[in-house]
Amino acid sequence: MATLVSPDHVSYDDDAQALKKAIGGWGTDEKAIVSVLGHRTAAQRKQIKQAFWDRYQEDLIKRLESELTGDFEKAVYRWMLDADDRDAVLANVAMRKSLDYHVIVEFSSVYSADELLNVRKAYHARYKKSLEEDLATNASGNARKLLVGLATAYRYEGTEINAALAKKEADILHDAVKDSESHGEEFIRIVTTRSKTQLLATFNAYRQLYGNSITKALQTDPADEFKTLLRTAIRGLTEPYKYYEKILRNAIQKRGTDEDALTRVIVTRAEKDLKHIKEEYYKRNSVSLSQAVAKETSGDYKSFLLALLGDEK
């Protein structure tokens, strides 16, 4: 469930005028920006962009970028992109700047088949090439195979479970955990092609047969990029709320705070399942996510995140 609080009926033209006023004069009225954009759905934001263009012949996103700064600017910019386009941008930035593939593993494993496909389409539109071709060019070895496999999957989404297959593949995974050099391909095959429901059954069979969770078993070597990406994929595929909770926890606990991760999760999930993620966070940390965010952030950035979290006061 979403945390975003938005009115049912909105005058897009009024919003466009309010935003123009907020960014048009001496100095910028960030509070006004939060009070409008922090309370509009994706569909409404799209209409507001259009209304802004119709009235002022100006690109609202570009205006916001030039008027705002720092983490607040970044957060507003990401918020204003269409969801699919936003993920395409995050993926491309990850490949160009840091070769940190976790963001790509994240959407490739958490998203539904159609959501993932839409990100691939947005990537075409923005970068004039495919996500998989950039992944295949930038990454190498087992990491490449895993990344391309995850990003190109169009998984079956039925609820059928084949219990015999789950046991058989739990055995294969067990061999692969011990020796990912020679069994890595089988690991990749299973994780990138099976349905999420079937994978859950396989990982449960693994725990029953070997007395340990597969993600624990993969924890042995934190410097092993392939295993680290695999763990991210498995957590994203099977327990997305817990996965996001951990990303937020790490971002908040990090010395200096990881604003990029914090912004990403809140912006991408505020209209989807951030309520569940907040519950998960409270269960794990005995402090509410909004309190934790309020403590670690400040100013307009803080107000904006709290608005998206549905906890403004």
Add this chain to the structure above:
Amino acid sequence: MATLVSPDHVSYDDDAQALKKAIGGWGTDEKAIVSVLGHRTAAQRKQIKQAFWDRYQEDLIKRLESELTGDFEKAVYRWMLDADDRDAVLANVAMRKSLDYHVIVEFSSVYSADELLNVRKAYHARYKKSLEEDLATNASGNARKLLVGLATAYRYEGTEINAALAKKEADILHDAVKDSESHGEEFIRIVTTRSKTQLLATFNAYRQLYGNSITKALQTDPADEFKTLLRTAIRGLTEPYKYYEKILRNAIQKRGTDEDALTRVIVTRAEKDLKHIKEEYYKRNSVSLSQAVAKETSGDYKSFLLALLGDEK
């Protein structure tokens, strides 16, 4: 361009009655079946199935299967399936019966990104699992990587060409042709992820740099499954009409005729580009495809194929 000749306006109920009459009495009136179904578009056939159900509470496809026999039955059955579903069936049969992956390489390389995706969706619907998971389970080694990569691609379809990249990757392909064991992965990466336009540029660069076409260079060892599949992929990706012409030529020249291949190409292309394929066939063989088909087939099967070819008389 299509070869199928169909009326603009059709009474689906009249068609359903004509078909009922053709299959309902003593013996079957195959000519009547050809004269109706051999002249109806996919959308019209769908409506006729529905009209047949509405009037007789019977599944038209099942009735046809039980009344017809041999190659004619097979051809009519394939013709009556929705296009995406038909390819899903062909892929599944190929994996279950023969482990002959060329049919899968065919649609994975010839089809547009969305056409291929629709086959994957149809596969989900019919088999309750994904095409890629069956491919990954059945195939192995480089063939598996190639097949899964081809079937899961969602290629960029713009017309941009990067000439420097084309040269660079032509060099990589040249190394891979010489030693596909150690360079196979790079071959697969390029063929499965680049856009068709870019691949064409790369293969042209290959010919310029090395004085030989890449498909010729791959011809060395006909027993090498990986290289054979690669050649099929490259031809399907870059010259689909010539690719289909060759499939038809081989099917017709084969001692005893390869009816499965003949049926497949005519049924799957009759509403798309069979006219171009016919032109290609005539250019290459100095005899028309319909004459060649008429010579090698007989009876109702022959009449049906000629109807789909638009050359009945």
